[in-house]
Amino acid sequence: MATRLEAPTQRPRDVEGEVLLEGVTRRFGDVVALQDVTLRAAAHEVVAVVGPSGSGKSTLLELVCGLQAPDAGRVVAGRAVLMPQRDLLLPWLDALDNAALPLRLAGRGKAPARDRAHTLLTQLGLDGFERARTWELSGGMRQRVAVARTLLAGAPVLCLDEPFGALDAITRADAQGWLAGVLAREPRTVLLVTHDVEEAVLMADRVVVLSPRPGRIVVDVAVALPRPRSATDPAVAALRARALGALRSAMEGGA
């Protein structure tokens, strides 16, 4: 309910594009969602956050977006925009107007907003689908529109919460490809929450593994591999195995 949402908390914005969480703890009543999490993402870095369900991944994103405040520690981040797992496209707007929504909210006129959205949708391979109703789009197309909307918000930080979790394997691989392409053209700082370790290794510069509740960082793996990456590349497979091993031992340790 909009009525109950308080104004975004004031945060220092001197580090556009950089994200810093320092000793962050977040509790919900007796439940500790995140405990003493310290994480830094440099500008234009893609950091994947992997963890079992209930490890506070979404909470972490909401902290970065300023939708929640930490109970301890501090969060420093530039303006961050959230992309939830469900695309949340508005059915009363067509693909173009859904993508253009952030520009309209920022006070842009209809024509210039649509122009920019059109350019981006074309880059994402949605040429010819601008006027399509949301229900006429496939799951993969809807996700592209949602990504276009997220990018057009113009925020230096993108918080993607399992953006491709609802897609089938083929569409998902495809989506990872075009997202990588978009980020290569328009670099942003990205926090990518996913439960798919392979996706994390394919997309990210670093993979951070969270433990089950209370979520803490158990491992932070750098993925120093050239792009584009392939799931069949032995180096990718090795890193995937390493992250998966860390995830497994964290889950056993937490249980």
Next chain:
Amino acid sequence: MLAALLVLLLLGGWEAYARLGGIDEFILPAPTQVAQALWDDRGLLWDNLLVTGQEVVLGLALALLAGAALAIALHAYRPLRRAIYPLLVGTQAIPIVTIAPLLAAWFGYGLLPKLVIVALVCFFPIVVTTLDGLAAIDPDQHKLLRTLGASRAQTFRWVEAPAALPAALSGAKIAVAVGGIAAVFAEYAGSENGLGHLLLQSIPQLETARAWAAVVVLAALAVFCFSLLALAERHLAPWAHRRKDLDA
């Protein structure tokens, strides 16, 4: 198909009972007699339909305006919702039959008291469904809008208002079904024309078939208004219709 068969069976049974049961036509006219009255009195029925139709349509429009406005106010200001909602439910317990003569005494025999009564009856379902529509926004949608920097007014303009539109129209569809009854009560309380007035006159005059004909016309009016609203919903909110398709 089955529905048509059922109606035919009912009408046939009624016809047979009225004709062969030795029932006085002043007590229960046969369907064919009602049909005859519909034809014979078509001019009279049409003139009165126009009067009642105007009352229902304008009353419903008034209810939509006032209902949507109140729903928005209650949605925007939560304490108001807690304060007014019980009162609103309470008003629905007021027997319209008893306040209709009062309204006639206050506002005269013209159109106004009829509009007030129709609107009073139609108002409630519209407020309830619109309010639910406004409140039914996905919490994640609100989070997304917040990170996009949407203001309160923008959230309303881009998300809440369009989401509530099909709900308001659903409320209106419920309302229009009872709107005709409200108009009849309003005319009972004091009027010189309208289908309710015609009903009130026909029964003591032992024109029972004409009274039934008026009821048939009243029913047709409700069906017509309902279909019009359903059509409006398809055009104004195609996504609502679409979502139902997907769920089915």
